[in-house]
Each structure stands twice: as structure tokens, then as C-alpha cells.
Amino acid sequence: MGQVEMESDGRRGPGRVVAVEPKEPTGPLGLVASTVVAAHAKLAGDVLAPFKIVPVQWAILEQCVPAQGTTATLLARVIPIDSASISRNVERLVRLGLLQRQRFERDRRIVRLTLTDDARAILPEIMQRMQVVNTTLLKGVTEGELEGFLRTVRKVTANAARYSELADPGDSG
Numbered sequence: 259m260g261q262v263e264m265e266s267d268g269r270r271g272p273g274r275v276v277a278v279e280p281k282e283p284t285g286p287l288g289l290v291a292s293t294v295v296a297a298h299a300k301l302a303g304d305v306l307a308p309f310k311i312v313p314v315q316w317a318i319l320e321q322c323v324p325a326q327g328t329t330a331t332l333l334a335r336v337i338p339i340d341s342a343s344i345s346r347n348v349e350r351l352v353r354l355g356l357l358q359r360q361r362f363e364r365d366r367r368i369v370r371l372t373l374t375d376d377a378r379a380i381l382p383e384i385m386q387r388m389q390v391v392n393t394t395l396l397k398g399v400t401e402g403e404l405e406g407f408l409r410t411v412r413k414v415t416a417n418a419a420r421y422s423e424l425a426d427p428g429d430s431g
């Protein structure tokens with residue numbers, strides 16, 4: 259479809275304020291995938307802004323929901339950003355009073371990340387808002403289309419993991 263500059267009533271003209279529709283995702287796989295990620299990040303960022311957090315920080319908090327929490331090492335395995343970014347975002351959440359660090363008694367080197375009471379208090383509202391984001395993005399997408407999309411994503415990520423194992427120079431010998 260491409261970019262269309264037009265008022266919601268369909269009229270065009272000089273000096274008119276126009277909305278630009280985003281381009282349909284076509285082309286290389288990376289570009290298509292980043293278009294989906296960008297759409298989600300934009301909406302999620304908007305609904306998370308009142309809580310002074312960004313989407314990656316929400317992902318970290320979400321991983322800490324179980325009572326036992328998690329570790330930065332485990333976060334780095336499930337959130338697709340580098341360890342340094344995980345650390346910076348964890349530090350920000352600690353400063354905001356939403357996350358706390360606790361050392362394991364048996365192994366003081368391991369630091370468990372858990373939600374604070376303040377985080378647990380706002381969690382229901384954030385979860386509700388994020389559900390609205392997902393519902394908005396999936397409007398008009400059938401259950402079958404979503405299942406097919408998720409199957410494709412799982413295949414692509416499995417292929418990427420296999421390639422990473424093959425390409426790892428540390429395994430050659």
C-alpha cells in the first residue's frame with residue numbers, strides 16, 4: 259500500500275495537516291520483523307510512559323513476576339538484548355523502586371531480582387494496558403493466522419539458533 263497523505267475524510271490540499279500511513283512490511287525478513295517490533299514498541303512505549311518505564315523494562319519486570327524472581331543471566335537468555343543493556347535497565351528499575359536485588363544465601367555470587375511491593379501494586383494496571391496493546395495490534399488477525407505466525411517465528415528462531423551453533427568459532431577444533 260505505501261505511504262498515503264490524506265485527511266481522514268479523504269481530502270488533500272496544500273497546508274492541510276495529514277496523517278501518513280505506515281508502509282506495509284515487505285522486503286527482507288529483518289525489515290519485516292523490525293516493522294512488527296517497532297509497531298509494538300511504539301504502542302507499548304505510549305502505555306508504559308505514565309509508569310516511567312520502557313518496553314524492555316516491562317519485559318524485565320514481567321520475567322520477575324513469579325515469587326522467586328530471576329537473575330540477570332536468565333534475563334539475558336530470554337530478552338533479546340545484550341547483557342550490558344540488561345544491567346543498565348535493571349539498575350534503572352532498582353532506582354525507580356520497582357525491582358530489588360537479593361543475594362542467594364548458599365551462593366553469594368548469585369543475585370536474585372524480585373519485584374518490590376510498589377511494582378506489585380502497579381502490575382495489574384500495566385498488564386491490563388499491555389493486553390490492550392496486544393489486542394489493538396492483533397485486530398483483524400484470525401486465530402489461525404496468529405498460530406501460523408507464531409509457528410513461523412519459532413521456525414525462524416530455531417534456524418537462527420542452529421546457525422549460531424554452527425558458526426561459533428569456539429566449537430572448532
